Every structure is written in structure tokens, then in C-alpha cells.
Amino acid sequence: MVLYRHDRDFTIVVDGEDLMLSRHHESELELARLGCAHLAARKAPSILIGGLGMGYTLRQALDMLSPGAEVVVGELLDSVVEWNREFLGKLNGQPLADTRVDLNTGNVVELISHSKSRFDAILLDIDNGPSAMTYSGNSRLYGYDGILSCRRALRKKGCLAVWSAGPCKEYEELLVHCSFHVRRYRVPAFKGSKSQARFVWVASENKSILPPGGGEPRQARRKGAKGSRRR
Numbered sequence: 001m002v003l004y005r006h007d008r009d010f011t012i013v014v015d016g017e018d019l020m021l022s023r024h025h026e027s028e029l030e031l032a033r034l035g036c037a038h039l040a041a042r043k044a045p046s047i048l049i050g051g052l053g054m055g056y057t058l059r060q061a062l063d064m065l066s067p068g069a070e071v072v073v074g075e076l077l078d079s080v081v082e083w084n085r086e087f088l089g090k091l092n093g094q095p096l097a098d099t100r101v102d103l104n105t106g107n108v109v110e111l112i113s114h115s116k117s118r119f120d121a122i123l124l125d126i127d128n129g130p131s132a133m134t135y136s137g138n139s140r141l142y143g144y145d146g147i148l149s150c151r152r153a154l155r156k157k158g159c160l161a162v163w164s165a166g167p168c169k170e171y172e173e174l175l176v177h178c179s180f181h182v183r184r185y186r187v188p189a190f191k192g193s194k195s196q197a198r199f200v201w202v203a204s205e206n207k208s209i210l211p212p213g214g215g216e217p218r219q220a221r222r223k224g225a226k227g228s229r230r231r
Contacts (some may be wrong), residue, residue: 036065
């Protein structure tokens, strides 16, 4: 994994493929806007951001949340943290320096699995979404057990918001099978873009807190499909 810089633009490249571009960050902002929409009036919400990336989701969340908020950031790679502190933080006001931020370096899967009724929102932007690109272990996060761990880590009226580079009906079905109400939002990769779109799912046990708009997934019943149980 390599960080490239051209003037004020940055690109994170993995095995020769572009993973993140600093110019294309509108969908990362939308992840925070959709995932934290229900927390605007909360005095001391607690949220988890899984995946620091270039810090745009963190920046947007901090701008939306109250001074008493707790924002836990889980990032697996030390290099990503170092790049944010040395280079990328200049793009968005050094969000890691905010006193509300609690940075955890390590596997966010473990962080979530050891949390119970802790968060009002969990925002996930790991790899390319349900189709893991950089680390195969991240696929656990998007499976049945990973979704249930997220549900247990949420407080009442909490929500799970997940970023993805593309659509994934199988993941939508798993969210529904885990007793979530779900909305799918098609969001631009960058401002003014109509051809390049990303996706954000927002899921909650409480349907009333879901943001307006979005599409409701249609379940496709398949015989013998794994993960169709409810707990």
C-alpha cells in the first residue's frame, strides 16, 4: 500500500489499484451525514467509525455532533494513521486532534465484538465494502456473525451505516435477516458526479430513525441460503 501525492491531491494505492482518492470524498461525507442524522440533538452520543481512510467521514461526523460526543475510530493500519497526521489531516482540519476522538489501532472486528450497547451509531468504511479488497479478514465484518456483533454493540435507537463501492443484494438480505430495517442510498463519489456512484446502507432495529429517501431492499428467498436465521 502506497500513498501518492500530486500537488494537493492524494491517492492511496493497493497492489496497483486506486483504493482512495482525496478528490473523490463526497460519498465518505454522506456516510457520516446519513449515519449520524438521528444524533443532531443528542448531548453526548457515542459513535464508532470503522476505517479512518483519509479522515473525511471523521471530519463530517465531528462537525455534526455535540461537544460532549465520543467518537471512537478503529483503524487497522498504522501507516494510515501516520499519513493522516502528517499529510491528510491538512485536507480536513486535523480531525485526529479533536479531543472527542478516541483512536484505536487494531482490528475493528475485535473492537465491535467486545462492545455491548455502547454506540449510538456505527459507521463502517472498510476496504471496498462487503467485497473486501485489501485484507480478507475484513470479510468477517460483513457476514452474518459480523452483522449480529454490530447489532449487539448498538444502543436502542442506534444505527449501522455501511459504505460500499458497489451494490450487494446478498449483504442487504443478511441485514434484513438480522432483524434490521434497511435503506440503501445511492450517493455520488464526488460532487457533480452522476456516472460514478457509491452506496451507503443504513440499518436499524428502529425504523423511525432511518433517514428519509433511499431504497428498501427486496428479499430474494433462496432455498438453503445460509444466514437466514433470526436471533
